[in-house]
Amino acid sequence: MVLRVIILSIVLSVFSFETFAQKIKYKDLYPILEAKNYDEGIPKLKQYLNDGDHKKEANPNLQMGIWLHSRLMNLENANNTKISQVGDSALFFLNKAKGLIDEKELKRNDKYYQEFLRRDLRSGKFLIKVSDVHLNIENMVDEVKEKMN
Numbered sequence: 081m082v083l084r085v086i087i088l089s090i091v092l093s094v095f096s097f098e099t100f101a102q103k104i105k106y107k108d109l110y111p112i113l114e115a116k117n118y119d120e121g122i123p124k125l126k127q128y129l130n131d132g133d134h135k136k137e138a139n140p141n142l143q144m145g146i147w148l149h150s151r152l153m154n155l156e157n158a159n160n161t162k163i164s165q166v167g168d169s170a171l172f173f174l175n176k177a178k179g180l181i182d183e184k185e186l187k188r189n190d191k192y193y194q195e196f197l198r199r200d201l202r203s204g205k206f207l208i209k210v211s212d213v214h215l216n217i218e219n220m221v222d223e224v225k226e227k228m229n
Contacts, residue, residue, distance in 0.1 A: 106140060110192060113125065125140060125144055136180060139192040141176045142173070145174035145177055146174075146220070148166055148169050149220045152227055153223065153227065155227075163227065164228060167228040170220075170224045171225070174221050178221075186209075186213070193213060196213050196216065
């Protein structure tokens, strides 16, 4: 009886370590996505977004939208079904990200938005503005819609 309890506790601890090891942290995933290493990063990003706690995070949704946008723009000689599927997914993630990105998000996670860093003409300081991020997303949405038509 004692032996069974010991074996059961060992088995349970092995499985708990295994599930703990699979937990993905976005701060570790972001450098992979920033380097555009999509072969390694996108499966992890999909896994990260499938976790219910992370579905409403702005930058992971933006990164998925950016990847789908670039994938759609690089589709050549694809059938309309494929273009429609990738385009609809890109629109979903881009619009979701646009809705989640606000001043609070940019101040809290400014390291994820460094590509939008611009010099403010009035103050001379480098700032990340919500309007710049939203404009970039709107331009990608327009490109997706144009490619789908």
